[in-house]
Structure formats: C-alpha cells, structure tokens
Amino acid sequence: MVSQIRFLMCAPDHYDVDYVINPWMEGNIHKSSRDRAVEQWNKLYHVIKDHAIVDLVPPQKGWPDMVFSANAGLVLGENVVLSRFLHKERQGEEPYFQQWFENNGYNVYTLPKDLPFEGAGDALLDREGRWLWAGYGFRSELDSHPYLAKWLDIEVISLRLMDERFYHLDTCFCPLANGYLLYYPGAFDSYSNRVIEMRVAPEKRIAIEEADAVNFACNAVNVDSIVIMNKASDGLKSRLAEVGFQVIETPLTEFLKAGGAAKCLTLRVTEPIGEEIHANVSVESRIIRMEGHLLDAGLINRALDLIVEMGGSFQVLKFNLGEQRQSTSAAEVRVSAPSHEVMEEIISQLIDLGAVDLPQDERDSRLEPVIQAGVAPDDFYVSTIYPTEIRVNGEWLKVQNQRMDGAIAISTTANGIVAKCKLLRDLEIGDKVVVDVLGIRTVRKAESREQRNSQEFSFMSSGVSSEKRVELVVEQVAWELRKIKDSGGKVVVTAGPVVIHTGGGEHLCRLVREGYVQGLLGGNAIAVHDMEQNLLGTSLGVDMKRGVAVRGGHRHHLKVINTIRRFGSIAKAVEAGVVKSGVMYECVKNNIPFSLAGSIRDDGPLPDTQMNLILAQQEYSQIIQGADMILMLSSMLHSIGVGNMTPAGVKMVCVDINPAVVTKLSDRGSIESVGVVTDVGLFLSLLTQQLDKLTSPYVANVG
Ligand code: ARG
Secondary structure, three states: OOOOOOOOOHHHHOOOOOOOOHHHHHOOOOOHHHHHHHHHHHHHHHHOOOOEEEEEEEOOOOOOHHOOHHHEEEEEEEEEEEEEEEOHHHHHHHHHHHHHHHHHOOEOOOOOOOEEEEEHOOOEEEEOOEEEEEEEEEOHHHHHHHHHHEEEHEEEEEEEOHHHOOOOHHEEEOOOOOHHHOOHHHHHHHHHHHHHHHHHHHHHHEEOOHHHHHHOOOOOEEEOOOOOOOOOHHHHHHHHHHHOOOOEEOHHHHHHOOOOOOOOOOEEOOOOOOOOOEEEEEEEEEEEEEEOOOOOOHHHHHHHHHHHOOOOOOEEEEEEOOOOOOOOOEEEEEEEOOOOOHHHHHHHHHHHHOOOOOOHHHOEEEEEEOEEEOOOOOOOEEEEOOEEEEEEOOOOEEOOOOOOOOEEEEEEEOOOEEEEEEEEHHHHHHEEEEOOOOOEOOOOOOHHHHHHHHHHOOOOOEEEEEEHHHHHHHHHHHHHHHHHHHHHEEEEEEEEEEEHHHOHHHHHHHHHOOOOOOOEEEEHHHHHHHHHHHHHHHEOOOOOOOOOOOOOHHHHHHHHHHHHHHHHHHHHHOOOOOOOOOHHHHHHHHOOOOOEOOOOOOOOOOOOOEOHHHHHHHHHHHHOOOOOOOEOOHHHHHHHHHHOOOOOOEEOOOOOOOHHHHHHHHHHHOOOEEEEEEEEHHHHHHHHHHHHHHOOOOOOOOO
C-alpha cells in the first residue's frame, strides 16, 4: 500500500565529492563513482516509491550536494522555512529549492542573511507531530530556532551537537512512528541528552552504538513501520523488530563519502500539522556589554569561548576597538541559550568577566525570601570572589563580606538596605536572597596594559612556576612582605606540618618574630609537630638534625599533646616555660592570633584545636579579615578553605611540592594568585635570606 506520504528527492546527475565541508568528505574528493551512486540512489528511490510518493526536483550542474534534498528546507503543512546554508559551497542550491517550493504552492519563509539553518537536516518533527527537534552547533545557528517556532507555530526543542561527524541532527537522531526515537547519545552534550530523556520515555528510546551510528543508521527514512537505512547491525535490527519496525537496508556507501545517507537524500514534504500544537520556544537571548582591555587581556575570547562551551551561541553586535595602547575597547554581544537554565549558567560566568546589561535593559535583582533558616531558594545566585554589586530599587548596592560559594542576602537595617554574602547555614528567615542572574554585576578594575605588566604579581599571573623561577618569586614575595610590613598591613600564613618536616620551622619563626606575619592558620598537626620538634627534637618521630627515625619516635607527638593538655592550652604551656621556642611559641609571644582547625584524623587533639568546624571556619574568616596577602604553605586542606573565604584582591602565594595543589589554588581567575611548586622548607629559607637583603625599609609613597 502506498501511503499519502510524499518525499522530495533530487537525482544524482551532478553528484560528486568536490570539496570538504564535513569530516566524511575528507580524503574523498572525486573518489565516489557516479555510476555506483546512480545505482544506489535508484535503489533507494524505488524502495521509497514502494511505500510513498516521490517528487523530484531537477538537479543542477555545479551543485553536487543538491542530492541531499533534506537540506532544501523544513516543511510543515503549507509552510516551508528555506535553508540558509552555512557554507558557500551549498548556498547556490537555495534558489532552486525555493523555486520548487513556490511552484508547488508552499508558503516560503526565508531567514535573515547570515543566520544559517540547514532545513530538515537539522530539524526533525516528532513523528506524532507534538514538537520539533532542532539541532545546532555546526550547521544551524541556535538563533534560527525562534523563527522556526514563530513561522511554523510549533514548539521547538533545541539540541546541541558535539561530535563533528554528526554535524546535522539527522545524522544521529531519527524520530520514529508511535513516539519512538532512534538516536546516538554520544553526539549530544549532556544537557541535550537530559532534554531528550525528559521528553522521550525510556521504553521509547532506542539508543544506538557508535558502530551503527557511523554507518548512518540514524539517517533513516521512516514510513509507518518501515525504516529504510544504509545498514544496521543484527542487534539493531532485532531491537527495532521487537518494537514493530522492519528495517530495509539499501547500500548508500557512495553518499556516505559526502557525509549523507537515506534520510539526507529525501525531504518529507507532507508533514501534517498537529491540532492544538502551538509555538513555544525555550531559546532565550540577552545582550551584554563588556568594556576594558578586551583584546589585550583576552577577555573577549574568554567570554565568547565560554558561551559556546556552555551550549550557547553569540553574535557580536558592536565592537569598538580601543585604538591606542591605553584605550579600552567595548563590545556588545547577543547571547543565546537553548533554555533559561543554560542562560543562567552562561550569564553568571559572564558576570565574573565583567559583563553588564545595556543601560536600557538594566533590571533590579530578583529577590526571594528565605522561608527555612539555613536554606536558600533553589535558584539562588552563587557568589564569587569578585567585588559584586546588585541592583535594588534602581540603585546599585555594593555587596559586603564578598566571598565565594555564598548567597547574596538583603536585609533592611537602620542604615538602609544592606547586601551581604552569607553562607547557606547563616541565612535567616526574613532575608531576601538574590536569585537568577538579573541586576548583578562585578566591578573589575580595567588595568591598563602597563599596569598589568608591572604589577608585582602579574608576571606569571595565575601561573605555576617551575623550579627555575622560584628565586624570582621569592624576590617578589619578599619585596611584597616588606612593603606590607612597613605600611602596617596584614599577612596571614596558612601552614601544614610539612613546613616543620622540611625544616622550614625556624624560618617561619623568624617571619613571625620580625613582624611579617599577622595571623597563622593551620590544623592540629602543624602545632603538634612544631612543639614536638622544640620539646623533643623530632618531628613525627624523625630526628630533625640527623634526618633519621628515632626508635619509638612515633610516640613523641602524643607525649607532646599530652603535655599541652596538662597545661590547658599552648599559651599556658608557653607561659609556664615548657614550650621555649618554635612557631607556636613565637605566635604566643608576639600576640599573633592563630586558629587550628580540627579534622577526623587528629590525635589528641590539642586543647587549642577547634573541633567544631563551623566555629573553626568562623575563626579563620576573622583572622583573614583585612589581609593584604596570604601565604599558603603546603596545606591543601587549610589553603583551599582559606581560598574559599577570600575575596579577589587579596594576594595569595601558594607553595607546595605538588603541582596539582598549586594549580588548584592559584587558578582563581584573579591576577593576584601565584603558585610556586617547590619544597616549602627551601622556599622559606630563600625567603628569609632575601628579606635580610632588603635591609633599608621600603618607604611607602602611596596612599
Ligand atoms: N555534503 C553534504 C554537506 O555536508 C551532506 C549533507 C547531508 N545531509 C544531511 N541532511 N545530513 O552538507
């Protein structure tokens, strides 16, 4: 029986592989046989004709890919959205297809120039007519999807293609009758896979393996219960048979050389309109503005890359290039995303890069009340290290207590409205929390090229140094320490027990004694090993002078803990004259506040160790308050903890022998972080030597 379904095909009279616009064409230029192509095409034509009506559009010389009529346009009812090819190699096909549609009584819509969309190759109707699946990422632009929705009055679901072998949606995705879906999940990003899984019930999804996918098994023509394709594995055939589909294989190897198969060679021109189905598109767009050294600082590249990486798409609407070395550039970029969810993720990252709304688009932040203490509304904006402002009642308000991984809470106080970064656990009923990504901006200083190059900490901004550069960093850090000391600033040290094991203790003592350190953070271990070394000459049982393990030495640290416990605190043991030297001794003697945060593996612990971690976090954040620099010495855990509480603008120097730790900590996207991969004992020794050289005090002539 021939059903009333009609397909449009185009004979391969002029078919060839003449150029490369997809990976399948690579190495295949002029390698396909016209005779075999004609034979394969005819076979397909007859197979389809057995089950449906086939119309033909005349082939045109010079347009070898015109055989792939799926790319003529997208038909729904009487309406057609004509393709706008991405590549000039195919753009010449457009008028011929347009002609055919017009001659056959279709109402033809054409997209704006420079908005690529490749027809039914990238847009597939759910066979039940419920919605349109539309692909983007290679050939079709996300921004074409809202036009499809509007003109065809149908819901459009955007899917992002990730694997260039599957550059058109119809190469990896084939809706079948009765709501089934044949597809290759590997071709899509995880967000799109989730969207597919939400729309199509598990029993209706027929996910295929790569082996079938590369044979173009998804590039199939479905007429009722028949599925026509190039080739299918036995496994796939039986899976399809189980759910009532019969596979007809017809070899199309000559067309595979151009990156197409059965579906590509056909265009279904009778697509029934579903009743009660109306336009709906979740694609969102927003225009953002960026200003600064967009090129010099690589900001614009980062912005555009992240938009695409996260599944969005962009159009640069304006770009004013700063022509002089010192002048800044400004750009206006239209950002599109397949859904609000993806848009939020993209925008929150762009905010960190300093993106703002156009003045006329500025909106107040969206606020939602906290209804359960310690729990934010679902959609809360996660704070970052960058100085942030939010818009409330038309005014920009600076957020206080800037730190990452908090929520921004607004409260009304006697002094008016106050916005603060708060940890989730500190949220109170009555707080209003910023949700979504509206009315939020970060304030980025636009350093000039000169400033960037001369700033002490920028010479290897966010970089990890190699051993060779250690001395250079040491010089810079020493210089910085000196300046901060002379101007009455604040340096906080985070230190792990490795400082003591590597013989860095004595140097750290000097830094404390000589006024270079204003706060010390660590865990139980640094304090125990420091005092063990000074009481018993070992560190975790190793003789620090000889570097060998002392018999029974592993018990030493427990003895030390016990002694301190007897006195009640480190300070009391120092006062009693029991602890006579060491880092902890110097802290006590010089009134340097310290906080020791406990952990599950702590022996003892020392009476000073704060085993309540919420309190420990509070102590830490008090100590780092107002710090100009934080020296992180070989303690991944405590350093990460500190990094999380520290706003941008505080210089951070992270020293660790493990490059992974250093990278993790110095990669904060702020130029103030520097990582040094080296032995921490060596680093401290070089640092004190360098400080000795800087004998004459630096006179601060700023401020
Ligand atoms: N060589 C053609 C191109 O790269 C193949 C088109 C295949 N068509 C399709 N609907 N997937 O454009």
